[in-house]
Amino acid sequence: xxxxxxxxxxPAGELGSQFLAEIREQPRALEGLLAHAxxxxxxxxxxxxxxxxxxxxxxxxxxxxxxxxxxxxxxxxPRLTALRDSxxxxxxxxxxxxxxxxxxxxxxxxxxxxxxVEYVSRARRAGALTVxxxxxxxxxxxxxxxxxxxxxxGEERAVAATKTYxxxxxxxxxxxxxxxxxxxxxxxxxRRVAEQLDGVIPELEERMPEVALPFSFVGRMFVIGRxxxxxxxxxxxxxxxxxCRVAAEPLTATDLAHGPVAALxxxxxxxxxxxxxxxxxxxxxxxxxxxxxGATLVASGSAxxxxxxxxxxxxxxxxxxxxxxxxxxxxxxQLFAWALARAKRxxxxxxxxxxxxxxxx
Numbered sequence: 001x002x003x004x005x006x007x008x009x010x011p012a013g014e015l016g017s018q019f020l021a022e023i024r025e026q027p028r029a030l031e032g033l034l035a036h037a038x039x040x041x042x043x044x045x046x047x048x049x050x051x052x053x054x055x056x057x058x059x060x061x062x063x064x065x066x067x068x069x070x071x072x073x074x075x076x077x078p079r080l081t082a083l084r085d086s087x088x089x090x091x092x093x094x095x096x097x098x099x100x101x102x103x104x105x106x107x108x109x110x111x112x113x114x115x116x117v118e119y120v121s122r123a124r125r126a127g128a129l130t131v132x133x134x135x136x137x138x139x140x141x142x143x144x145x146x147x148x149x150x151x152x153x154g155e156e157r158a159v160a161a162t163k164t165y166x167x168x169x170x171x172x173x174x175x176x177x178x179x180x181x182x183x184x185x186x187x188x189x190x191r192r193v194a195e196q197l198d199g200v201i202p203e204l205e206e207r208m209p210e211v212a213l214p215f216s217f218v219g220r221m222f223v224i225g226r227x228x229x230x231x232x233x234x235x236x237x238x239x240x241x242x243x244c245r246v247a248a249e250p251l252t253a254t255d256l257a258h259g260p261v262a263a264l265x266x267x268x269x270x271x272x273x274x275x276x277x278x279x280x281x282x283x284x285x286x287x288x289x290x291x292x293x294g295a296t297l298v299a300s301g302s303a304x305x306x307x308x309x310x311x312x313x314x315x316x317x318x319x320x321x322x323x324x325x326x327x328x329x330x331x332x333x334q335l336f337a338w339a340l341a342r343a344k345r346x347x348x349x350x351x352x353x354x355x356x357x358x359x360x361x
Contacts, residue, residue: 019158019243019341019348020205023334027197029163030190030327032152033170037187040171043131043147044178052103052129055082057172058119059107062161062235066168067107069231069326073172076323078179087119100127105172108132109151109164111139120144133171135164149175158349160243162334165235169327189320193327196317200328204314204335211298211312212339215269221246222260223271223333224286226253226279229301232326233273236333243341243348253279253286264293271336272310273329274303277322284308300332301325 055074057067067084074082085104089095092115106120111134121144124130132145135153142148151167170190177186221240225233230252237248251260253272264270270290274283280303290297291309299310302318302325314332319325341348 027194029153030194056085057105062165063107065234070172072228073176077176102128104128104130111136111141208335208339216343221248225273229273239337253283264295269296271298274301275325301329
């Protein structure tokens with residue numbers, strides 16, 4: 001990365017204070033979700049009773065990113081086919097699909113996303129078992145769905161979602177685990193993840209302003225992941241877009257080689273998420289190609305230290321189960337977005353042109 005030593009960090013002030021506070025609150029938010037574990041068991045029992053074998057998830061923004069993770073959670077644990085369904089196909093084009101064998105999960109942190117609510121309402125009429133995953137149990141989405149899974153994250157005021165995103169991941173994996181008969185073990189593992197978050201958040205927070213400062217004039221970035229970490233790549237890219245005005249594009253590690261690698265140069269950094277699972281070789285191969293271009297490389301995730309020749313290494317603990325890695329690997333990206341916004345003298349609590357719709361009651 002070219003030297004930017006002349007750049008001074010933004011004054012501490014209050015910039016991003018709510019965003020940072022909510023990043024710090026994530027361990028307690030996760031515990032808040034686990035307080036509702038019995039409701040996850042009941043919804044899973046209902047889905048098994050009705051023999052629902054196809055999982056359809058809908059959402060926007062961070063909720064849609066979490067759905068990318070849900071595809072793997074449901075595919076790996078109960079071995080069900082799961083997909084990020086098209087809202088437009090049903091709500092705008094009026095396609096009347098047979099949803100009688102489907103488990104439909106509406107994801108909306110606020111529970112007030114109009115077309116998600118409409119999709120769930122139509123799906124319920126079409127015979128689907130509909131479930132609302134939301135931070136507001138009194139929301140329109142909660143009323144529209146047959147069953148409710150509350151996120152229990154507490155009030156979230158910063159525009160950029162953090163703890164509600166983390167809890168949406170946890171909600172999807174916990175439901176998947178209960179469908180697979182592994183709910184108790186998943187609950188224990190999530191409690192351990194909360195403990196790991198308690199340790200890693202302060203460590204990364206202390207380092208991040210120094211890491212972010214050289215990126216003050218960066219306007220574009222690739223964020224790469226694979227498998228379960230594609231959701232993390234999408235979420236980190238979204239955080240950089242909405243809080244830092246960085247045109248960040250998420251890619252799978254394999255997609256990088258199919259054209260995008262040609263765009264790389266020393267002023268086009270790449271953020272790579274590496275975790276200890278079957279996708280690690282693909283990520284290592286992709287990051288080796290990044291290094292060959294001279295692009296600045298940020299390595300994050302539980303397997304960050306296995307990436308060769310990174311410019312920055314931001315590791316997180318190895319979770320109790322590989323499937324839970326995105327609950328930890330998103331944290332460096334969240335904190336980087338907070339620190340980079342401040343370095344750019346932007347306020348991540350109030351990104352330009354955006355407003356908050358996610359509150360809990």
